[in-house]
Amino acid sequence: MRRKFSVRSRRQPPPVSESWWRTRTAPVAEPAPPIPVPRLKQLRNGTSFPHFQFDKMGKGRRFHDVVVVCASFVLAPGRLEPAASHHGPVFADEPWDVAHPTLSSLREATDVLLRKPGADVYVTGAARALDWTPRSEWHAELLVHRQCEPLLKKTLRLTGPRQWNWHEDAAQRRLSDPQPTLAVPLRYELAYGGWGFDKGDDESAPPRTHAANPCGSGWFGSAAREEHPGGRHGTGQPFYGPQLEHAATALQHANQEDARPAGFGPVARFWQPRVALAGTYDDAWRERNAGQPYMDYADDFDERFFQYAPADQVVAGGLRGDESLLMSGFFASTPRIEAELPRLWIEALCRNGAGAERSEAMKLDTVHVDLDEMLVHLTWRLTLDQALDTVAVDLFDRPVAEAAAGNGTPQGVPA
Template identity: 35%
Template sequence: MAVITNDSGLPYAWFEKTGEGGAAYDVLAVRGTFDFSRDGKPITLATEQKPIIDGDEFDGEVDSAPLKAVLKREGDRVLYKPATDVYLTGTARSAHDEMRAEWMAGLQVGSMQKILRLHGPRQFVRGLFGWRLTRATPTNAVPLDYRLAFGGTYASESEEAAVEYVYKRDNPAGCGWLPDDEALKTLSKDARSQIAAEIGKLKLLAAPQIEDPMQPVRHPSQQCAAQGFGPVARWCSPRIDYAGTYDDRWRAEVYPNVPNDFNPRFYQSAPPDLIYPGYLVGDEIIIMAGLLPEGRVTMRLPRLRVMMAMTTWDGGGRVGALNLDTVAIDLDERQVSLVWRERFDRTDPVNFLRLGVTAFVNPMPEHAHG
C-alpha cells in the first residue's frame, strides 16, 4: 500500500483499476473546485472543495428505466482519459433574463468551440399533411439536459414476451424522435406491430429545445445527431461504440478483461466535439455566450499544475505533472471542477508519493486566448 502525502490542499483518490489485457494499475485522481471569474481573469480556488465523486450520478430512474436517465455528474474513479473532456451542465439563461423564443449559446475553451441554438418549449403536431413544428414559447431559461435534445425510446408491452426497445442510439432519453421503418426492423414482428400502432396514435410530440443551428430538427424522423453540452452516458453512441465486442468468444477467452477491440476513448464522457485534441494544461481561455444572464463571460483556467513525486518498491522514481483530463463547468453553481489524473503500472508498485500544486508564470500563447 502506497504512503501518500497530500500537500496540494485538494481532495484526491488512490484506487486500483484493471486495464487492457488485464494489466493492473494504481490510479491517482485529484479534484479541484473553482469559482467563476470575469474579465478574462483566472478562475479562483473555491473556499469549499467538493469531494471526489465515487461513481457516475444520474437523473432519472436509472435502475428501472436506464434508457430514459441522463448522466448528471461523471464519477472520478476512471482508469485514464486519452484527452481532456470539457462539458457544461446546469441551466442556460438568456442575456439579461429576457424572454425569448430562441437564442444562440456558445462555449469556447482554448482553441475548441461549440455553438448550439436553444429554444423555448415547442411541439411537433400531426395534421392532415403530416407533422409540423409549432412556434416556441418564449422563455429565459433552458436546462442543458439531453431529455430536451433530439432522441427518444419506444418499448413493447407484453405479459408473455420480453420487452423490446427501439431507441435513438445517441440519445435514448431525448424527445421528438420517431423510429423509421429501418429502425423498426430490429424488432420482432409482434413488437414492431405494437410500437407502430402506438406511434400511429400520437398527435403531439415534445420537440427538441437544443439543436445544431447548421442542422435544425424539422421532422420527427429526420436523420441528425442529438446535440448537447453535457456529459454522455456510457450506453449512448458514439461512446458505446468504443466499448468493444462482448460476445461468446470474449466470454470464453477474454473475460473478465475488456474486449481486445476496446478503445480507451470509451472513458471520454464529453460530447465528441468537446473532447480537446490532447490535454489542456492551464491558463487557456474560457468564453461563454448565451449561457448566463450577463451575456458574454470570459475567464481562464488557473495557472497551476498538480505535481507529484513518487518512488517505487524497486527503487525507481519520477517527478512530473498529472494530466488535466476533465473540465466540468456548472452554470447553476457558477463553478468549474477540474480533475487531474495519473496511472501507475503495478508491476513495480508505488511505495511513496507526495502530491503538490505549483503555479506557472508564463501565460499561454496568444492563440489560446481566443
C-alpha cells in the first residue's frame, strides 16, 4: 500500500529522482470500454422447452441479446410428438475426434450463434440397410416440403466398405467393389477428401489437406509413400475408401479434381466452402481494427458462415414449423418415414425500457435429425439488437394455424 503524507506529518517523503516522478505522473491510457451488459433483464419462458440466453457481437460491433429455445421430438411417421426429455441447447461444436477437432467431422453443432439467415436441416447417426439385410449399396434421400412446395431434396449413394487399390500414381488408384453392410455412419470420414503430401514437400512439412474435407478418403496429394515418410498410403497396401457419394456423380479415381465431399451432416467452420464466408482478415483489416477494443468482422463477412448444414440443405428464409420431412433409405424397419414438424411457433412478447411492447416470432433455424436416437431436435432463435433496448421478453408456444389465420402475423413467421 502506498504511504500517505499530509502537511501535519512530521515525517517527510523520501527524495525521488525526476525520472521516477515522471514515470508516476505520466498519463495513463484509457482502459478499453467493457463489453456492454445485456439489455435483456427479464426472460420468462411460458413454453415447456428449455431455453438459453446469451449475448453476441455482430458486424459493425453491434451487440445483440440472443435467446434460443430447444425441443426434441420422436422421429416417427405423422406429426412429431415431444420426446420424454429435451436435448439442448448445444453450447459448443462437438467433434467425433476430440483430439483432432479441426480434422474431425462433427457429432453435433453449437446453438450459441448470433443468427442464421436460413434454416439448417442436417442428419447424423448411421443409415441402416432395409429389413436388417446386408446390402452393398443403396440410395438415401432427404426431402423437406411445405404442402406441395419442395424446399430441399438431396440424394446420396451409400455403399458398404471398399478400398482404394494401390498404384504409385495416386490419380490411378481405383475403388474396389463394396462389401455388404448393415449400416453406414453418416460421417465425413467416409466421404471424399483427406490429407497427404505433394512431391517435393520437405520431410518436416505439415500435411496438405483437402480444403472441403480434411478427414475423408480419396485425396492423397501427389506423393506416394516411398516419396515422403509422412505419406498415409503404404506402398502396395490398400486404403479404406469413401462410402458416401453424390448419387449423380460417382467417384472414378483418387485425387479426382471435380469430386466433392458428400454428406448429410454439419460442416465444420474450418472447412470450405464455409470458411470462405468468414471474410478476409488481412493487413488492411488489422489496420482498420488497430487500437479498437473489439476486433470487428471483416468487411466481406457473410452471415451464411453461421449455417452448419451443407449449402444444399439450407432452407432460405427459415422454416415455419408445419413443414414435412420425407426420409427414405435411412431405416432398417421401414423404406421411408414422412414426419410433419409439430406445427408450433414461439411468440416472443418484447418490452423495451420505455414500456412499449411488440410481438416477434422466434425463428425456427435448425432441424437436427439424429438417426441413432430416432429423435428430431429443433432450435428456435430470437436475436435482439441491443439498440432496441429490449429489457423483458415473455415466450409462448402457439399453433402455426394462429399465425396463418391472424391479420397481425408477428414478425419472423415465414409466409
